[in-house]
Amino acid sequence: MSITDIVAIIGMAVFVPLLGLLFMGIARKITARIQNRIGPPFYQQYIDVMKLFSKRSNISHSWVFDIGPIFAVVGMLTTMLFIPMGGFQLLSFDGDLIVIMYLMVISGLGIALGAGASGNPNSGIGVMRALVLMMSYELPFVLILLSVMLYYNTTSLAEIVSKQADMAWAVLALPLSAIVADICLQGQFGEKPFDQPIAPAEVATGPMVEYGGKYLGMLMLWHAIAIIVEGSLFVNLFLGGGIVFDPSTYVGMALNFLVWIGLVFLMFFIALLINAVMPRYRIDQAFAFYWKWPTILAIIALIYVMVVSSW
Amino acid sequence: MIYYMAAAFLIAIGIYALMLKKNMIKMVIGLSLMDSGVNLLLISLGYINGGTAPILLNGVKPQEVVDPLPQALVLTNVVIGVSVTALALSVIIRVYKHYKTLNSDKVRDMKW
Amino acid sequence: MDYTAFIRPEYVLMLLFAGALITYFAGKYSSMARYSLSLLFSGLALLMVALLYGKNTLSVWTPSITPNGISMYVGTNPLTWFFAIILASLSFLTIMYSIPIMKGKRMENWFYTLTLLLMGSMLGVVFSSDLLSFFIFWEMMTLSSYLLVTLAGKRSDKAALNYMILSTMGAYSMLTGITMLYVHFGTTEFSLLSAQIPGTPVNFLWLSLGLVAVGFLVKSAALPFYVWAAPAYSEAPDGFTPLFSGALSKLGAYGLFLFMYVIVGMSALIGMGSFRGVSSFGYAIALLGSITAFIATLYAIREDDIKRLLAYSSVSQVGYILMGLGIGTSLSVAGSLYHALNHALFKTVLFMGAGAIIQLTGTRKMSEMGGLATRMPITFLTMLISIFSLAAIPMTSGFGSKWLIYEAAINKGFVFIAPLAFVASVGSFLYSFRLLQAVFLGQLPDGLKDAKDPSLLVTIPMIALTSITVLFAIVPGVPLGAIASAESYMGIQPIQVDSLFYFRIGNSFGAYNALVVMTILLFAMLVAMIMFAFAGSKSKKVDQHDTYLSGEIYEHHSDLGLHYAANFYRPIERMFEPYLRLRLERTYDAFGRGYELLSEGIRRVYSGDVQTYVYYVIGFLGMLIILAGWWW
C-alpha cells in the first residue's frame, strides 16, 4: 500500500461525508420545491451538523447507548472504502460484493444497539421496522446481485465495473435487473414509501428518538455517507461506475469522478421524486410488496441471465 | 380306506366342536374326539388287512405282521390324551368357580 | 519416561471412560472430588488431543468381535484432529461452566459422569476408523446425550423421547447402509473400504450412502428431521445445552465428510452423477442444508424463549455447514469446516450466556428480561461478539466461513442455494437482535436491579471462546491451515493459505482480505472514537425514563411496560404464519399418533376369546394346506 493510496483513503473519508451532506441539503431544497415551498438553503445541513456538534448538553444513558453512533460511522466509513468511486478503487480488490454487503450491516446493528439501550419503545419499534425492511428488500436485491455476478462471472465490484467498461453498461444489458435494483434502492435509502423506520409522525424518528447533540450529529454524518455508498453501489453495478472517459489520464480521471457524482446524484434524485409524491406503506405491506413483485421480476431477470450466459 | 375316512371324520367333528361350540366342556370333548381321530389314523397307517399281531412266531412272515411302531405310538398318545383331558376338566371346574359360566365368550378378562 | 507413547487416541478414550466411572463413584461422596476429577479428566483428554496434532495413527484396539472376524480400529488424521480438538475443548470448557450452573440441580453427579461419557463417545466417533466402532460410539453418544437431556426432569420427557426416537431411526438407517457396505466389500476398515470403492455400481453407492446420510442428517437436524432439535436443545439442562449444540451437532457433518470424501471419495462421488461439476449427492445435501437454514431462521424469528431461539439458530447454522459440505469444492469445504469451528465457538458462548441469564432470572422468556447490558457487562460483551460472529459481521471470524460458502455457491451458479442462504443470514440479524434487545437492552425490570455477572467459572470459558472468535477474525490463517491439511486428507484441493496471519483469496472471482478489513475497521473505529470524544461537550448520564417521560414523576417502572420485547416481530410473523402452520412436527405427531392408533387396533387381534384363537389356528393351517397343494 503506497502513500498515495493512504492519502486517497483519507481524502475520500473526508470528502464523501461532505458530499453526502450536500446531497441532503439539495434534497431538502428539491422536496420543498416539489411541495411548492421555498425550503432551506442547500448548505443547511452543514450548519445543522456544526450546530449539533457544538451543543452543550449531551444526554447519554449508558455506554451501550454511546456505541450506536460510533458503530454507525465506523461501519459506513469502512464500507465506503471498499466501493469503487468513479476512478478511485481504493480497497475494492481486498473485499468483494459479499464483504460490502456485510460491512453495510455493521452500522445498522450499531444504531440498533444504541437505540435499544435508550429503552424508549419508539426506538425499539423503529429498529424492528428497519430490520424487517432490510429483510424485505434483501431478497430481491440478492437475486439481482446474483444475476449481475453471474452475468459478469465475478463477485468483485471492481471487476464488474471494469467489465462494464469493456462491454455495455449493465443497465442496458440487464434492464430488468436495474429496475428491480432501483426499487430496492428506494428501501435502502429509506425514502417513502419505505421510510417506516424513521416515520416521524408515528414513532418520532424511531431509532434516533433519544439521540441529540453530538450523537445526532454523528448519525447525520452516517446518513450522509450512507447515501453516497448506496447510490454508488447502484452506479457501480448498473451504470458502469461512471467511467466514460479514458481513466489513464488525469483529466479523464477527474471527468470520470464528476460523472460518478452526477450519476449518484441522479439515483438519489429519482428516489427523492418518488419520495415526494408517495405515501408510506405499513411495514408488513412493505414486506409483502418486496417479496412479491420485485422478487418475481428478479427471478425473471435471473433466469434471463442464466439463459444468456448459458449457465 | 374306510379307516382313514373315519379318522378324518372324527378329526372334523373335533374341529367343528372347537370352532362352533361356546361351551368349554364341549370344546374339550372336541379335543378328545380329535385325539381319537389321530389315534385311529396312526393305527390304520400300520394296519395290514388280515395281518396278525407283531409277535414273531414260527411261520409268520414279516409281511403279514402289522407295523408295531404305530401301535406303540398310539398307546403313548392315549395316555397323554387322557391326562390332558383330565387336567383340562379340572381346570374348567376352577374356571367355573371363578366365572360362574363355561361360555368361552365370557371367560375373557384378559385380552389385548 | 517417554510420555509420547501415551499420546494415542485409544488412550484418550480409555482415560475418559475410566474417568467417567471414577468420577461417578468419587462424586457420590464429595462434590469437590466430582468437580476436580471431571475437570482433571477432561483437561487431560484435551491436552492429549492437542498433542495428537499432526499425527497419523491407525491401530487395532479390540480383537475381532463378530463371527466373521471384524476388528475395531482407532486412528487419527488431520480431519479427525480438527473435529477432535473442537469437541475436546468445548467439553472441557462446558464442564468448567457447569460447576456453578448445575450446582444443586437434579442428579448432579450423573451429569458429570454422563458428560465425560459423552465426551469420550464423541471423541470415539471421530477417532474410530472402522464402521463398527463408528456405529458403536455413535449409539453411545446418542444414548448419553439422551440421558443428559432427561436429567432436566419431567418437562424434558417428550423432547428427550422424540430426540431418541429420531436419532435411533437415523442410526438404524445408518446401520443398514453400513452393513450394506460391509457385506459388499467384506471389510469395515475405512482405508480398505475406500480402496475398493472405484468401480462399484452407482445404484449401490446411492443406496448405501443415502441410508448412511439419513443418520447424519438427523443428527445435524437437517430439513425433514429437524423437529427434535428445538425442544431437545431448549429442554436440556442448561449445563449441557452448550455442548449439545456446540459440539454434538457437528458430528453429523463429520460423518458426512467421512463417508462422502474419505470413504467414497471425490471421484466416485462425481461418478454417481454430477450437476455443474458438483456431485448430485452433494448437491442434494447442500440443497437440504440451505432450505433448513432458511426455514429454521423463520422459526427463530418468532421465538420468545431464549433457548428455543438459539436452538433454531443452531439448526439454521448447521444448515450452512451442510451447504458448504455438499458443494464440495475447495472453497466450500473449507468454509464448511471453518463454519463448524465458528459455530462451535459462538453458539457455545451464546448458550452459556443464556444458561447464566436463565439461572439469574429464573425464566426463559426473553420478554420478561431486559436492560441487563449494564448489569452484566462481561456476559453482554461476550454474547454480543458471538452474535456478531453468528450474524457474520466482518470483524469476527464468523464472516470468513460464510464468505467462503457464499463464494463457492455463487461461483458454481447455484441460484437456488445462494439466495436462500443469504436471506437466511439477513434473518439471523433479526433474531439475534431480538435476543439483544429483549435481554440486554431496553428497560430493566425491578426484579433484576441487583443482577450481576456470573462467577468466574462461567465467564472464563465464555471469554476464552470469544477471544478465539476475535483472534481468528484477524488471523484466519491459523484455523485455515489445519483446514487445508484436512482438505488434502479428504482428497480435495486444499485452500490456499498464504501465511499464518493473512488470508486473501484473490482470484478473479472475488476477494476477502481479513487483515485489510480488520485494519480499516480499527482505523475507522479510532476516527469515530476521536470524533466522539473530542467533539462537543461531555455527555451526562440520565435515567432511561427521563427523556421519554419528560421528567414526570413515576413510581413503578415495570408497570409502565415500556420494554418493547414481547411479540417483537409481530408485523411480519403475521405474514408468514399461515405457511409456518404447516409444521413438520404435526406430520411426525400425526404419524406417531396414527401408529399408536394402529397398534391399538392391532392388539385387538388378541381378543381374549379362546375360540378366536382356534379360528386363527385352523385358518392358518387351512392356508398352509392350500399353499401346499397349489403352490409348492
Place this chain on the structure above:
Amino acid sequence: MVNIDPTLMIGIPLFMGFLIPSVAIVWKNSPRYLAGFTILFNLIASTLLLIRSLNAPVISVLGGWQPPYGIVFVAGPLGSMLALLISSMTMLTWFYLPPHIKEGNETKFYMLFILLMAGATGMVLTGDLFNLFVFTEITSIASFSLLAYSRGKDEKEAVEATIKYMIIGSLSSAFFLIGIALLYGATGTLNMADLASKIPSANHNLVMMALAMIITGLGIEAEMFPLNGWTPDAYTGATHPVSVMFASVVVKAGFFALIRVVFLIFGAATEALQILMIFGLLTLFVGESSALRQTDLKRMLAYSSIGQMGLLLVAFSLNNQTALVGGLYAMLNHAIAKGLLFMAAGSFIFALGTRDISALNGMGKRMPVTSALFTIGAFSIMGLPFFGGFISKIVIIAGSMQAGTEGMLVAILILSASLIELVYFLRVVHRIWMREPEDDSRLKEAPFTQMFPMIVLAAFVFLMGIYPQAFFKVLIPAAQELLRGLGTMIGGA
C-alpha cells in the same frame, strides 16, 4: 473326563419328579433341595455334554436298538448348548422361586418344575420325531399345571390363561401328531436323520401336508403370529418364576423343535422358509405393536417376547450362516435378557402389588438395584451397544444383507420393529429413573438369593455384549450343523 449319557439328563429328573412327593411325606422341606440337586446335576451334565459335542456329536442309543429302529438322543453343539441354557435358566429360576410360590403346594410345584426341565431338555436332545412329540407333551402338561398353580388373587387370571393355553396347546399337539402320522405314512420311519434321507424320495404331497401340520403344531409353541393367542395371557397369568420359565425355556425349546424339523428333516425347505419369513415378520410387527400401548408390565414383556420370537423366525428363515449365528445369538440373548426382565418385573410387582406400568414411577429411587437390573435387561433387548442384543442385531442385519434386495427390505423391517421396541422400553426405563415417585418410601429389595440369579443374568447380558467371541465359538459350529442338515452329520445312521 466323565462322560454322562444324555439319557440320564432326562431319566434322572423324571425319576426325581416321582421321588419328590414320596420323600416329601417324610421330610417336609425336601422338595426344594431335591429339585435343586437334580437341576445341578443337569447343569453339570449339560456343560460336559457341550464340551464333548464341540468335537463330535454325542449319540446315545436307548435300549440297545440301533437307529433308525431304536430311539436315539443326538447332542450336537446346538442341542447341547440349548440343554445348557435350559438347565442353567432352570437353576437360576430355582434360586428365584421361594417367595413367589408360598401360596400353593410346594411339593407339586417342584415336581412339575423338574418335569418341565426334563421335557424341555428332551425336546432339544432327542433324535426321534415321535419322541419329540412325547417330550413336547411333557413340557406342555407341566407348563399347563405350573400356569394353573397360582392361588389367591391371581388365581382367576391364572385359571383363565390355563384353559386358553390348554385348548390351543392340545390342538397344536393334535396337529403335530397328524403331521407325524403323515410323515410316517410317507416314509415309514420316525428317526430324524433317517427321515431326512428318505424324504426326497417320498410322496411330495403327503410330505408337504405333513410339513404344514407340523409347522402349525410347533408354531403354537414357538409363538408364531396367528397361533400365539395364548401367549400374552399365559405370561401375564403365571406366577413370576413361571413366566421366566416360559420365556427362557419352554418357548425356546418349542422354537428349536420347529427349526429342527424345518431345517434338519426337510433340509431347509425353501417354501417353508418363505412362509416362516412372512409370518416371522408379521409376528415381529404384531408383537411389537401390541406391546406399544400396554399398561400392564408383564403383558408388555409378553408381547415383546412375541416380537423377539418373530425376529428369531426371520433370522432363521434367512438361511445363511451369518443370519443363523445372529439368530442363535438373539435366542441366547433373549432367553437371558427376557428372563432377567421377567425376574426384575416379578420383584417390582411383588413389592408394589400391581402390574400397572404407571406404578413404576421413580422406582430407580425406591428399588435401585432391581431397577438397574431391569434397565440392563431392557437395554439388551433394545439392542444398545455393550449389551448382547446389539451384537445379535448387527449380525442378523449383516446376514439379511447377504440375501440381496429382499434381504435389505427385511433388514429395514427388522430395524423399524426394533425402533418400536425401543420406544416402549424406553418409556418404561424413563419412568423408572426419571419420573418423581408419588410415594417416596423406599421399598424392600428382594433378598440376596433372589438377587443372585438376576445379577448372574445381567453379567451374562453384559458379557455377551463385550466379549461375543466366547459365544461364537459355540454358535458357529451350531449354525453350521443346522446348515449341513442332520443326514450328513451322523452319517445317515
